[in-house]
Amino acid sequence: xxxxxxxxxxxxxxxxxxxxxxxxxxxxxxxxxxxxxxxxxxxxxxxxxxxxxxxxxxxxxxxxxxxxxxxxxxxxxxxxxxxxxxxxxxxxxxxxxxxxxxxxxxxxxxxxxxxxxxxxxxxxxxxxxxxxxxxxxxxxxxxxxxxxxxxxxxxxxxxxxxxxxxxxxxxxxxxxxxxxxxxxxxxxxxxxxxxxxxxxxxxxxxxxxxxx
Amino acid sequence: xxxxxxxxxxxxxxxxxxxxxxxxxxxxxxxxxxxxxxxxxxxxxxxxxxxxxxxxxxxxxxxxxxxxxxxxxxxxxxxxxxxxxxxxxxxxxxxxxxxxxxxxxxxxxxxxxxxxxxxxxxxxxxxxxxxxxxxxxxxxxxxxxxxxxxxxxxxxxxxxxxxxxxxxxxxxxxxxxxxxxxxxxxxxxxxxxxxxxxxxxxxxxxxxxxxx
DNA sequence: CCTACTTAATGAACATGTTCATATTTGCTA
DNA sequence: TAGCAAATATGAACATGTTCATTAAGTAGG
Numbered sequence: 342x343x344x345x346x347x348x349x350x351x352x353x354x355x356x357x358x359x360x361x362x363x364x365x366x367x368x369x370x371x372x373x374x375x376x377x378x379x380x381x382x383x384x385x386x387x388x389x390x391x392x393x394x395x396x397x398x399x400x401x402x403x404x405x406x407x408x409x410x411x412x413x414x415x416x417x418x419x420x421x422x423x424x425x426x427x428x429x430x431x432x433x434x435x436x437x438x439x440x441x442x443x444x445x446x447x448x449x450x451x452x453x454x455x456x457x458x459x460x461x462x463x464x465x466x467x468x469x470x471x472x473x474x475x476x477x478x479x480x481x482x483x484x485x486x487x488x489x490x491x492x493x494x495x496x497x498x499x500x501x502x503x504x505x506x507x508x509x510x511x512x513x514x515x516x517x518x519x520x521x522x523x524x525x526x527x528x529x530x531x532x533x534x535x536x537x538x539x540x541x542x543x544x545x546x547x548x549x550x551x552x553x
Numbered sequence: 554x555x556x557x558x559x560x561x562x563x564x565x566x567x568x569x570x571x572x573x574x575x576x577x578x579x580x581x582x583x584x585x586x587x588x589x590x591x592x593x594x595x596x597x598x599x600x601x602x603x604x605x606x607x608x609x610x611x612x613x614x615x616x617x618x619x620x621x622x623x624x625x626x627x628x629x630x631x632x633x634x635x636x637x638x639x640x641x642x643x644x645x646x647x648x649x650x651x652x653x654x655x656x657x658x659x660x661x662x663x664x665x666x667x668x669x670x671x672x673x674x675x676x677x678x679x680x681x682x683x684x685x686x687x688x689x690x691x692x693x694x695x696x697x698x699x700x701x702x703x704x705x706x707x708x709x710x711x712x713x714x715x716x717x718x719x720x721x722x723x724x725x726x727x728x729x730x731x732x733x734x735x736x737x738x739x740x741x742x743x744x745x746x747x748x749x750x751x752x753x754x755x756x757x758x759x760x761x762x763x764x765x
Numbered sequence: 766c767c768t769a770c771t772t773a774a775t776g777a778a779c780a781t782g783t784t785c786a787t788a789t790t791t792g793c794t795a
Numbered sequence: 796t797a798g799c800a801a802a803t804a805t806g807a808a809c810a811t812g813t814t815c816a817t818t819a820a821g822t823a824g825g
Contacts, residue, residue: 353772353821360774382812392775394814403812432759455675462671462731488759497759502750509725509754516724519674538714542721546758547644547700547709568791569803593781604805606784615782 363389364399369410377407377456401467404460408469411457412476418446419476423483432491436540437533439483440514444529444536447518455522484510497544506543513539575601576611581622589619589668613679616672620681623669624688630658631688635695644703648752649745651695652726656741656748659730667734696722709756718755725751 367388371380382403386393400406421442426435447454461477464470485507491497517539521532579600583592594615598605612618637650659666673689676682697719703709729751733744 351822356821357773381810383810393812394776395774397813398773459671459674462674463667463735465735491759496761498761502754505750506754506759508728509751512725512728512751513721516720516727523675523677538717539721539724542714542718543755544759546760547703547718547756548758549708549710572804594783595781605782606805606807607803609783610803 360389360391360395361399364391364396364406365409365413368406372407372410372453373450376452382406400469404464405467405469407457407460408464408467408473412469412472414446415473415476418442419479422480426483426487426490428490432487432496433537433540433544435487435490436484436510437537439480439487440518440536441529441533443480443514444518444521444532447522448529448532451522455519458519458522481507481511484508509543510540513543572601572603572607573611576603576608576618577621577625580618584619584622584665585662588664594618612681616676617679617681619669619672620676620679620685624681624684626658627685627688630654631691634692638695638699638702640702644699644708645749645752645756647699647702648696648722649749651692651699652730652748653741653745655692655726656730656733656744659734660741660744663734667731670731670734693719693723696720721755722752725755 364385367385368380371385371388374380375384382396383393385406386396389396396406400409422439425438425442427438430438447458461473464473485504488497488503488506488510492499492503514536517536518532521527521535524531576597579597580592583597583600586592587596594608595605597618598608601608608618612621633654634651637654638647639650642650659670673685676685697716700709700715700718700722704711704715726748729748730744733739733747736743
């Protein structure tokens with residue numbers, strides 16, 4: 342009985358929530374301070390005040406521990422990205438406005454960001470993977486929506502390919518932000534300028550005559 | 554004296570070449586048979602007939618060992634890609650012909666390919682990294698050349714942006730092949746079809762009116 | 766409060782990547 | 796050929812991610 346209530350207020354559940362919070366905080370602190378490889382799971386466990394084995398009850402492995410930390414931030418950043426879209430703005434301006442929060446976020450900890458971007462490349466298993474993939478899909482869908490909005494404003498060609506167009510635009514972003522993070526001193530504005538050029542090519546197209 | 558000659562024919566150099574070959578063969582065999590994580594450096598050392606520590610005289614770390622194996626293949630594949638370009642073919646057909654060898658190569662060992670693609674994302678240090686980056690740059694340059702050829706044939710707009718256009722086309726390939734490798738049963742033709750759609754959007758463009 | 770049962774936590778043990786002091790081999794000179 | 800110096804090879808030792816048999820804590824019924 343009272344299983345529902347116990348699931349939220351029982352001592353067991355409270356302890357679990359508290360431990361998860363402590364683990365996440367300790368992991369974030371050490372990942373940011375020392376980088377991913379240099380932050381050992383033992384250090385994280387000590388800082389969180391739990392035993393080593395306990396970490397792996399809350400994250401299936403170290404990579405999952407990284408996404409336990411990053412997912413929270415990433416979801417907030419995606420919220421800001423969605424909020425940055427303006428129905429009346431030009432497609433290219435909307436795209437830049439939407440991607441800007443992501444550049445700002447990943448620019449804060451370039452070393453950790455590089456690792457995160459690498460690990461998320463083929464990240465499919467583990468409890469945190471689902472959350473991450475959801476967030477990414479939200480961003481791709483946002484791109485598709487921006488294309489559709491521009492279509493409905495008659496700014497760009499109407500076709501049933503807005504889905505793929507959104508994916509293509511997001512692909513440019515993925516490659517551009519990786520390129521940006523490998524150049525040491527590059528600012529957010531540098532990155533966005535380069536992104537703009539890439540997106541612009543997709544919007545303008547290469548061929549001389551539009552096909553439709 | 555005779556340093557030059559010794560560098561190719563001396564017993565020392567011959568032994569080194571032989572060991573490198575044995576290490577590379579053993580690593581390839583075990584990576585393909587067991588996958589990257591499951592192939593231990595100890596196994597590789599035993600199969601190559603060298604001591605564990607010797608491995609790390611020939612590769613600075615396990616990742617470098619992977620690229621020691623992959624770089625050879627990748628350079629051959631890049632050769633085939635360059636050879637596949639036809640000056641008289643349409644841009645899109647040239648791109649597909651050029652990327653086809655890469656799809657065939659990565660499709661052979663999907664599990665290992667996924668790992669390779671992940672590791673190469675931010676791969677900058679280590680002796681093998683330079684070789685790999687050269688090969689990638691060759692592919693990007695090839696894309697730029699294809700764009701320039703199409704420009705000179707008056708197929709597409711002339712502008713000084715062919716450099717960036719080549720990068721954008723290659724970006725589509727990078728994302729598409731990753732997507733392809735995450736779908737279990739997808740054939741090479743499936744992948745190339747999806748790639749064609751993506752590239753086609755870049756060539757056609759989204760906007761209604763060409764800017765120039 | 767006690768007892769039986771379920772769930773969570775622990776850390777020693779294991780496997781693996783990497784390093785480094787030591788030993789071995791090779792090339793050269795006398 | 797003997798001896799020396801430089802290059803190369805070795806594997807025990809270390810650090811770290813992960814597992815799992817054992818211990819502790821929490822929950823519910825009597």
